[in-house]
Amino acid sequence: MSQQASPLPSPPDAAAAQPCSPPGHGGNGRHGGAATSIAVGDRPNDSGARPPPPPEADKLRREQRADGPACVLAVGTANPANCIPQDEFADWYFRVTKSDHLTHLKDAMKKACEQVGVKKRYFQVTEDLLRAHPEILDPALPSIDARLHAVAAALPELAAAAAAKAIADWGRPAGDITHLVVSTSSGAQMPGIDVRVASLLGLRPTVRRTMIYFQACTGGAGALRVAKDAAENNRGARVLAVCADVLSAMAFHAPDEARPEGPAAHAIFGDGAGAVIVGADPRAADERPVFQMVSASQATIPGTERLVTGDFGAAGVGYNLATPEVPVLVAENIEGVLAAAVAPLGLASGGWNSLFWVVHPGSHLIMNSYEKVLRLEPGKLVVSRRVLTEYGNMIGPTVIFVLDEVVRRRRLDGEGEGKGCEWGLLVGLGPGFTAEVIVLRACK
CATH class of the missing domain: 3.40.47.10 (Thiolase/Chalcone synthase)
Structure with a gap:
């Protein structure tokens, strides 16, 4: 895989800044501060500081959690x-x-x-x-x-x-x-x-x-x-x-x-x-991590709950797809949703074309909306389009088919889709109208 440096800034997360590195020793501060506890006999309106948790409990909490981010x-x-x-x-x-x-x-x-x-x-x-x-x-x-x-x-x-x-x-x-x-x-x-x-x-x-x-x-x-x-x-x-x-x-x-x-x-x-x-914390001896899952977020666009729905009935499932409205909805909202997802990592400054894309295709019209609004270069969504062509929209699993193709292409030629891109986005859009976004970072 290419060692080309990314123009994008590294995230403030120290663990994420070392892609798929071996685990360190001890706890990791990214999991938050120590929890507080209420001693037996305390009342909610008691004044004064609460005693800290026993050192053993805090140590156990740290030891139970991984040092680095999850990886595919x-x-x-x-x-x-x-x-x-x-x-x-x-x-x-x-x-x-x-x-x-x-x-x-x-x-x-x-x-x-x-x-x-x-x-x-x-x-x-x-x-x-x-x-x-x-x-x-x-x-x-x-x-x-x-x-x-x-x-x-x-x-x-x-x-x-x-x-x-x-x-x-x-x-x-x-x-x-x-x-x-x-x-x-x-x-x-x-x-x-x-x-x-x-x-x-x-x-x-x-x-x-x-x-x-x-x-x-x-x-x-x-x-x-x-x-x-x-x-x-x-x-x-x-x-x-x-x-x-x-x-x-x-x-x-x-x-x-x-x-x-x-x-x-x-x-x-x-x-x-x-x-x-x-x-x-992948094992160097027998695991081949492909991407770090640096962050995950979900956003629901207000007032869109009835645009894409499915209802169980005596005759099975009936779907309201709101076919004409969905591409328009994507065009009006997707950039803001993605910008909010990547803002904590400082990735938006590099532009959308500096990322690789693992997108649930939905339809070619929806992908056209992505390309137009985000001003994506030709080929950025080539894997998503190929999956839709070869399999149709399988609803939930479709984005995993896209991920599978991106992983295989990277393993075959060291680059694949998103050549030279260290950072990428996995995106799924569905009822709600809801967007699930996972920020990925290629392992070196």
Whole structure:
């Protein structure tokens, strides 16, 4: 990897200023000052200073936390077996839904498939599933039970397939995973799919699990934010963050003239799973850190809660995509959100083109908004555009597919996307309308 010096200033964080350096000794002041405690018998209105915590407790607190920032150690992705080329999708869709007679809707679907710039997509829905559960096709019939059953049967295996690739890339035993974070917007059950994923992978019974539900297109970035916190606050932790979605099983239905968003939604969404292993203080002997996760932030644009929504009902999930409004919303707000995320690190002074980009693509129109407002050079979002072309929008996992491609390109030629850029941004946009932003720094 290039040793070219970055024109951007280093962050004030001493640990972050040494990319992926070996851990030092003792605690790190970046975790905040010592906590205070109330002695037995104290009342809230007592005057005077509270006694400090016992030295042993403060020492334990420091020892439990990592010295350096979390790092991306490995990435893996997976898709269902059912792959349909985009130029065949409309014919397939109208045939399996027995709707060939709706020629005007079929024409609209074909037009949408051509416009979204997708080459192929992968689906959990198959003709066998539709034959076994014809109620899925009729939005007037209750089909939620069949859909949830299909998700419960398929989602853990898909998530585990992506995680197994990440673990293989990592090179350490699955039993070394200490934390598991699983994010999905496809179905819900108790216990969650995290239990089944842990079993399929052979994780220890003591692995600490966290489930995140219904974050849609921010699901992948949100899982990484939680993984970063777990890695930095638990010395030696190795966190497996997994995001898996099979939207086709939850939202597939026959064409409905009462749902005008149907052609656009069916033309762009696909299914997939992505997994990332995150850990602080990487071991020089057997780990290959790629990026530091220097900071993470989330911002919700006020008054936008109803622009992109999803609702569970008897017939599955219905989505309101607010298709025309979203690119405009991105154009009006994205620069301010990103500027606030990088301001504490002093990165904005270098300009947006001094960064590399790991962006959830959403659609080509959304990426056009990024490029126009941020005045990005051609090629800055090439990986995001490629992922959208090859897989469609898989909602939550999509940003992990982009991260996987960026990591592979950097490992292959030492630079890849963002050649010469030490700093970068991972960005996910989703319902709320919410932006998840993680500042990355390339490991040397």
